[in-house]
Amino acid sequence: MSALIEDVKATKQKYDVGSWLIPTISVLAAMFVASILMFAQGLDPILAYKSLFTTAFGSGDGIASTLGKATPLVLSGLAVTLGLRAGLFNIGVQGQLLTGALASAWAGYAITNLPPIIHISVALGFGFFFGGLVGAIAGYLKAFRGVHEVITTIMLNSIVMGIVDYLASHPFKEPDQALTRTPQIIESVRLPVFGPLPSGFAVSLFLAVMMWWVLGYTTTGFRFNSVGRNKFAAWYAGISYKRTIFFAMLFSGGIAGLGGAVETLGITYRFEPAFNLGLGFDGITIALLGRVHPIGIIPGAILIGGMRAGAANMQFDAGVAPELVDLLLAMILLFVTAPLISRFFKNSSNRALTGGWGN
Amino acid sequence: MSALLEVTGVTKRYPGVVANDNISLTVNAGEVVALLGENGAGKSTLLKAVFGLVKPDSGEIKIGGTPIVFGDTAGVIARGVGMVHQHFQLVPVMTVTENIILGDEPKRGLFINKKAAHDEILALSKRYGLEVDPDAVIEDLPVGMQQRVEILKALRKDVKLLILDEPTAVLTPQEIDELLEVIRNLAKSGVGVVLITHKLHEVMAVADRVVVLRGGKLVGTTSPKESDEAGLAQMMVGRSVVLQVNRTEAKRGGVVLEVKGLQVLDDRKLLMVKGVDLSLYSGEILGVAGVEGNGQRELVEAICGMRNREAGEVLLKGEPTKNLNPHAVHEAGISHVPEDREKHGLISSYSIADNLILNQFDQSPFSKGWIRDLSAIATNAVDTVAKFDIRTPSAFNTASSLSGGNKQKVVVARELSEELPVLIAAQPTRGVDVGSIEFIHNQLIAARDKGAAVMLVSAELDEILSLSDRIAVMSGGKIVAVLDSKDADRNYIGRLMAGLKE
The missing domain is CATH 3.40.50.300 (P-loop containing nucleotide triphosphate hydrolases)
Structure with a gap:
């Protein structure tokens, strides 16, 4: 039995090395390529990175800001992760997140007579519910109508953006203001910050741990994983494919909506369509960087949150445009997916030649 | 030239x-x-x-x-x-x-x-x-x-x-x-x-x-x-590999599974099983022989809830089973070693341990309510790996790391673990090395001796001949003959399989 435990440990270690190597290399490679670009422009990459990371992680305020930025990223990363575990590529995190952000903003300014704790819970619940609703539409279409979730979630993104734009510029618009935005949420519904720790970040950490536990230790998680890995064997084992797909999309959308809600309640304090734009798509990068593991995404989210938090100061100190962070993100995504893509092509070329030969 | x-x-x-x-x-x-x-x-x-x-x-x-x-x-x-x-x-x-x-x-x-x-x-x-x-x-x-x-x-x-x-x-x-x-x-x-x-x-x-x-x-x-x-x-x-299996006389019990007038369509929507009647008794192995593509696959899938039935019925202990899903059929008392173990039998990226409980994952002792009991799963895995001689460094390696024979042992071990009244094994030794074949054969006989009604579908006539107590020959979507294995003659069965009437 003790030999057995050694085996388990060895297996786990093997897995961990493999799983951390690619993300780490991807981030370093992206930073390296970016520094060549900075160098070519006559800028000092070392100074830029130093400024970026000192701002992000060098002080209590900096860390608070980093963690604040990281909060919605953790949640959108979790949303993508949950989908991928069930074999679904939820590209609609952006739309679900916007829906959640608007819904919680409305709950934050239109409801005024609740005790703070309950009010915050209600506002977060609004985010989860409406984000989940958008996810559930794609889930329903996939499970019961066979429409591919990539198509529906991309289309739902456009639809949702149109709807939230309309709502924020007409019925929910802040009166007597030229800007398209909702009124500010009331003071007491704002998510409190404890020292360097924004409470929204604590919520997102709690959810990450929850998801890790559910996926690893419950029958529900086993259902999700099984459908994602082999839906035929899952069906054979008595797991309902349709049900699992539907709920995976619903919860994925809900978590994304919650990401929008913590952004509204913790950072922007209102809904403004021009904000939050990339958060949902960053979730894809973070999920892949975290190897589709609920805990694994946390470092990635903090790193990217830190880059976002430090970008403005980097421009000030080193003259590097804050768009560098977008470039870094894009390159990280490229490097992190490159091994996946090359594996895919390797398999598919094999498939083309050997497909249908049995075995 | x-x-x-x-x-x-x-x-x-x-x-x-x-x-x-x-x-x-x-x-x-x-x-x-x-x-x-x-x-x-x-x-x-x-x-x-x-x-x-x-x-x-x-x-x-x-x-x-x-x-x-x-x-x-x-x-x-x-x-x-x-x-x-x-x-x-x-x-x-x-x-x-x-x-x-x-x-x-x-x-x-x-x-x-x-x-x-x-x-x-x-x-x-x-x-x-x-x-x-x-x-x-x-x-x-x-x-x-x-x-x-x-x-x-x-x-x-x-x-x-x-x-x-x-x-x-x-x-x-x-x-x-x-x-x-x-x-x-x-x-x-x-x-x-x-x-x-x-x-x-x-x-x-x-x-x-x-x-x-x-x-x-x-x-x-x-x-x-x-x-x-x-x-x-x-x-x-062929007859190149002579598989010797030690088996005693079957102690045949009552009818457990009855198939009556079963008709099934294949993937092309053509009638593939054209009215099959079969009875399966407890304590016996019924071999279904036939050249592949004569309806055996569709017959098994229809019994096991993986394919819709066009007509006819399947009775388990006298109770009709409906067009169910595979899991419900399993719950009703039919275990099934599926023909395509990679597609239906295993989730190859899961550990051997998880694959061993794949269709019992939400049942006691492997889960307590919502929460999976990982130590029960591990104990079961360690025991089963030893008992079924599954060759692996660890019960927690992925199923994909196993050879074909050991993968099949995982599936067979799982399907036999609950000792259900009926076992249907479809091509259980396909692509399996000789050592594993022998092991799987002995397990099928052990299940029979414990009183299970075993249906063995195989394209290998040797396998059918060495294991079966009765042999049903399938050709053109029909059972063309049911023989006692004592009377079975290789040439005669070969002719029946080829669809020749005498």
Whole structure:
């Protein structure tokens, strides 16, 4: 039995090395390529990175800001992760997140007579519910109508953006203001910050741990994983494919909506369509960087949150445009997916030649 | 003139299995060679070797007199070897012409010369007598027509050797007749054709020579003139490996499972099981023998809730079971070793431990309510790995790390663990090494001796003969005979399997 435990440990270690190597290399490679670009422009990459990371992680305020930025990223990363575990590529995190952000903003300014704790819970619940609703539409279409979730979630993104734009510029618009935005949420519904720790970040950490536990230790998680890995064997084992797909999309959308809600309640304090734009798509990068593991995404989210938090100061100190962070993100995504893509092509070329030969 | 294809003494070993054992064969221009063998007989490995995808451990493969280089698939194709896959490689939304010229388009400047392409396809189809409408869109065409497009695609590249991989598996009987005609015409025009199949009458109808593979070995070369379907069936199921199983007399109990007038459609929506009646008694093994593709798969799937029943019923202990899903059938008391273990039997990226409880994951003791009991799962895994001799460094390695035989042991172990009244084992030893075969056989007999009603469906006649107490022979979607295994005679069963009445 003790030999057995050694085996388990060895297996786990093997897995961990493999799983951390690619993300780490991807981030370093992206930073390296970016520094060549900075160098070519006559800028000092070392100074830029130093400024970026000192701002992000060098002080209590900096860390608070980093963690604040990281909060919605953790949640959108979790949303993508949950989908991928069930074999679904939820590209609609952006739309679900916007829906959640608007819904919680409305709950934050239109409801005024609740005790703070309950009010915050209600506002977060609004985010989860409406984000989940958008996810559930794609889930329903996939499970019961066979429409591919990539198509529906991309289309739902456009639809949702149109709807939230309309709502924020007409019925929910802040009166007597030229800007398209909702009124500010009331003071007491704002998510409190404890020292360097924004409470929204604590919520997102709690959810990450929850998801890790559910996926690893419950029958529900086993259902999700099984459908994602082999839906035929899952069906054979008595797991309902349709049900699992539907709920995976619903919860994925809900978590994304919650990401929008913590952004509204913790950072922007209102809904403004021009904000939050990339958060949902960053979730894809973070999920892949975290190897589709609920805990694994946390470092990635903090790193990217830190880059976002430090970008403005980097421009000030080193003259590097804050768009560098977008470039870094894009390159990280490229490097992190490159091994996946090359594996895919390797398999598919094999498939083309050997497909249908049995075995 | 040298032969189109010359395979000399090719051997390929995989861990635990010899996929190709010293195989030699030649294909000449203008001849149709049928490569006959059950799944797992080594056909795929041989073909992969011909295309340079698999490196043989020894032996040589020559095309047109020159040896091939491992890894040089493009070179093999350039030398005029074409293949039509069982699963078509066509773009459904493009036209016939577009599909055929894809990758090598006649051009006029920067643009595709559509007129020239159109005319070329017409000429090509006329030359080989393969009638197609060059402007039809692929997805609108029936399957037989799509296959014709695949063949034309291969022929356009000046193919000297055409390999057809189970070309009739997806066709209706009329389409099959047309295809056989096409194959004959191709041979007449000088193309060498390799036809991979396990359907005997097609072989009889079209082949000049028949090469029979079994268990990785070339068991014989014959021709339709020298042999008949019964002879081919016997060669296919062979007698090279004598499997000795110690088993005592069955202590047969009452009827547990009854199949009455069962009719089932196959994937093409054709009636494949044409009214089957069977009774399965506790404490016995009923072997279902037959050449593959005679409805055995559909019969098993219909009993096990994986395929809808058109007519008839299945009674378990006198209670009718409905068109259920596989899990509900399992709950009702039928365990099932599925034919396709990679697709249905296992989640290969899961650990062996999780695969061992795959259909009991939400039941006690493996879960307490919502929460999975990982220590119960681990204990079960360690016990089962020891008891079933599953060869792995750890019960927590992924199932994909196992060899075929050990994968199958995982599935068998799981299905036997609950000791349900009925066990249906479909091709339980396919692609499994000899040691694991013996182990699995003994487990089936042990289950029988504990009182289970066991139905064994196998394409291996030896397996059926050595394990079964009664033998049902299936041919053309019907049970043509049920024999006591004491009265079973290999030749007689071979004739029954080939669909011959005495």
